Amino acid sequence: MSELKPIKGKIFTLPFFILLILSAIALVFIIKRFMYGLGAVSNLSDGYPWGMWIVYDVVTGTAIACGGYAMAILVYVFNKGQYHPLVRSALLASMFGYTLASVSIFFDVGRYWQMYNIFLPWYSNTNSVMFEVAACIATYILIMWLEFSPAFFEKPGSEKTLKKINSVMFIFIALGVLLPTMHQSSLGSLMIIAGDKLSGLWQTGFLPLLFLISAIMMGFGMVIFESLFSSVTLKRPLETPLLAKLSGVIPKLLIAFLIIRFGDLIFKGKLGLLFNFNLQSLMFIIENLLFIYPLIILSSQEKRNQSKCLFLSAASLVLAGSVYRFDTFLIGFSPGVNWHYFPSFAEIMITIGIISVEIMAYLIFIKTLPVLPDVKHA
Amino acid sequence: MKVDRRDFLKVLSAGAVTAAVPDNVFARAKKNVSPEAVGILYDATLCIGCKTCEIACQNYNKLTSQPSDSSNTDFDPYTFALNKIEIYRNGDGTNKESKNGYNFFKKACMHCVDPNCVSACPASALTKDTETGIVSWDSDACIGCRYCQVACPFLIPKFEYGAAFPEIIKCEMCQHVQVKGKIPGCCDFCPTGAAVFGKFSDILKEAKNRLALPEESNYKYPVGDLSGKRSKDNPVKKYINYVYGEKEGGGTQYLILSAVPFENLGLPKLPDYSNASKTEGIQHTLYKGMIAPIVLFAGLAFTTYKTAKADNQSDKGE
Numbered sequence A: 001m002s003e004l005k006p007i008k009g010k011i012f013t014l015p016f017f018i019l020l021i022l023s024a025i026a027l028v029f030i031i032k033r034f035m036y037g038l039g040a041v042s043n044l045s046d047g048y049p050w051g052m053w054i055v056y057d058v059v060t061g062t063a064i065a066c067g068g069y070a071m072a073i074l075v076y077v078f079n080k081g082q083y084h085p086l087v088r089s090a091l092l093a094s095m096f097g098y099t100l101a102s103v104s105i106f107f108d109v110g111r112y113w114q115m116y117n118i119f120l121p122w123y124s125n126t127n128s129v130m131f132e133v134a135a136c137i138a139t140y141i142l143i144m145w146l147e148f149s150p151a152f153f154e155k156p157g158s159e160k161t162l163k164k165i166n167s168v169m170f171i172f173i174a175l176g177v178l179l180p181t182m183h184q185s186s187l188g189s190l191m192i193i194a195g196d197k198l199s200g201l202w203q204t205g206f207l208p209l210l211f212l213i214s215a216i217m218m219g220f221g222m223v224i225f226e227s228l229f230s231s232v233t234l235k236r237p238l239e240t241p242l243l244a245k246l247s248g249v250i251p252k253l254l255i256a257f258l259i260i261r262f263g264d265l266i267f268k269g270k271l272g273l274l275f276n277f278n279l280q281s282l283m284f285i286i287e288n289l290l291f292i293y294p295l296i297i298l299s300s301q302e303k304r305n306q307s308k309c310l311f312l313s314a315a316s317l318v319l320a321g322s323v324y325r326f327d328t329f330l331i332g333f334s335p336g337v338n339w340h341y342f343p344s345f346a347e348i349m350i351t352i353g354i355i356s357v358e359i360m361a362y363l364i365f366i367k368t369l370p371v372l373p374d375v376k377h378a
Numbered sequence B: 001m002k003v004d005r006r007d008f009l010k011v012l013s014a015g016a017v018t019a020a021v022p023d024n025v026f027a028r029a030k031k032n033v034s035p036e037a038v039g040i041l042y043d044a045t046l047c048i049g050c051k052t053c054e055i056a057c058q059n060y061n062k063l064t065s066q067p068s069d070s071s072n073t074d075f076d077p078y079t080f081a082l083n084k085i086e087i088y089r090n091g092d093g094t095n096k097e098s099k100n101g102y103n104f105f106k107k108a109c110m111h112c113v114d115p116n117c118v119s120a121c122p123a124s125a126l127t128k129d130t131e132t133g134i135v136s137w138d139s140d141a142c143i144g145c146r147y148c149q150v151a152c153p154f155l156i157p158k159f160e161y162g163a164a165f166p167e168i169i170k171c172e173m174c175q176h177v178q179v180k181g182k183i184p185g186c187c188d189f190c191p192t193g194a195a196v197f198g199k200f201s202d203i204l205k206e207a208k209n210r211l212a213l214p215e216e217s218n219y220k221y222p223v224g225d226l227s228g229k230r231s232k233d234n235p236v237k238k239y240i241n242y243v244y245g246e247k248e249g250g251g252t253q254y255l256i257l258s259a260v261p262f263e264n265l266g267l268p269k270l271p272d273y274s275n276a277s278k279t280e281g282i283q284h285t286l287y288k289g290m291i292a293p294i295v296l297f298a299g300l301a302f303t304t305y306k307t308a309k310a311d312n313q314s315d316k317g318e
């Protein structure tokens, strides 16, 4: 196992300052939201009660943050120890993705001051899919911080604490696989109750399964993407051979996903909706092309070993899963002819601010804690 | 590690088998109307669009006119009251109840028998009374997640987007006056008897009676409630032979009669089950007694324990 080390470099670089400014702008809008209500900053309405924040920050953001989950499945469940060097950085990205999703929920929820009600037994509604999602995500965030905690203690003088944590680590890891399996699928189940308000191109009882598979794929896609990206930007050696091997899992998942998706559409006779030539059918086509591209590229052993192909297919896969989520929650959702939604400037800026905070936190952590494989050993 | 043909076929057949399972096999059983349930019968043929019900509703519920930012003025209830008279026009819109006509529809909560909103609400803020069947909202419980708005097939719950401390607003069938023996404001003040209040079984019987009346005959339409204390004579219009709400979305306690197709009143075509029965069915199948998650957890804990141990040993060996 190669050693993990903090990487060298200043924290306050120019990009860091730009991120700081973006988060400051978001903060101003967030203050406005708390003073004057959701309508003051967003284009949300009674017809479109969920917009950019829920769909990007929570539904898509947590799926993008499934790297930690996907790697844990591979390393601990399928016992592929060779991927170990990628685990901690994937976990870190997941931790921030999820933590910030929960921050976004806090300002999206209208009556945030009594948000804890969900967890009070006399108020919890166990029939509610939303309850299941909330409970699982909250627990998972806690578990991820525990899973990551050894990074804080891997220094002289903390050996005892470290040993204690490591001896129960398997429980956290197991929960770290169980919980995302539950809530990533339930994020899909959320929309089943919307019935015909969601277009037949997306509405199906298989939403939980499709959301689960696509979340795992996005997780792998993200691990590849992040690894290549940080190699280039942080001037570290490429981990192409390892990533090439890793990417071999993706085509299998993609095939399963596409068969369930199209099998269900054909079975229910909904494929005809594709020929409506509206925004929905266009987005459906774009979404599926983005899924098919990595399938073609990654099925070829030769292409898998080229970092450029790897990078493009990983990006396409993550994008595909994201578009799938936007389609299921927004584009495919129409409450009636009189309703329209497009995110407002403030909504977009708040989301950008959240992403900026996420990247800043990631940079601080990899520069101060042992997260990435040490260059000499990698 | 190429996807070889065998692997491919395996995944293919597994996927095909899954996809061929109809997706509502897991739906849980339907719910029944409680024998004590109350309801409202709205007969669109009698509605003259006077909006007295809106004023009555506003008074009964002490509402101040407070349009939400998001209001869709023509079709959005609750900018003013908890029910809204919507106007639908077809063709040149000259005569009521004709092809080239106009129609009114009194939109309000349908008090579904198996309500999606109640199933969706994570904090049990929306509940259905086990006796009366009235669906009401609890401000102490609600977290404002607006999942009820996503879930309701009739777009009923409204949220105050313009308020720093917003609430969900919906019709609760004036239960606060019902406990004092009075009837809901909209029914009490409707001058023609287009909206009448009664026990659910009685309003359903009344609805079916009306469908059997000969066209153009004179009928003593009850006003307010079905007690017969108040009534108003009117000629019977040619009804569509259907009670909307008897089956829609698993049934509703607000029943509707009309002389024009229900789509023309902006009412959605719904299956005869509630989507809540589908979602809850899937959730219950997966999470019944938490057995599946616990078994999965045990398996995972065992595997990770083994892997982690093997890892530690190889670490020491290095």
Ligand code: SF4
Binding pocket: B108, B109, B110, B111, B112, B115, B116, B117, B118, B135, B151, B152, B153, B154, B155, B156, B157, B170
């Ligand atoms: S009409 Fe909507 S708000 Fe009213 S009970 Fe049914 S689901 Fe709930």
Ligand code: SF4
Binding pocket: B120, B121, B122, B123, B124, B125, B126, B137, B141, B142, B143, B144, B145, B146, B147, B148, B149, B157, B168
């Ligand atoms: S907004 Fe309130 S009432 Fe509606 S689902 Fe959320 S917690 Fe329940």
Ligand code: SF4
Binding pocket: B053, B056, B057, B058, B060, B061, B081, B082, B083, B108, B170, B171, B172, B173, B174, B184, B185, B186, B187
């Ligand atoms: S029952 Fe009461 S609250 Fe509901 S629409 Fe009628 S007057 Fe308004």
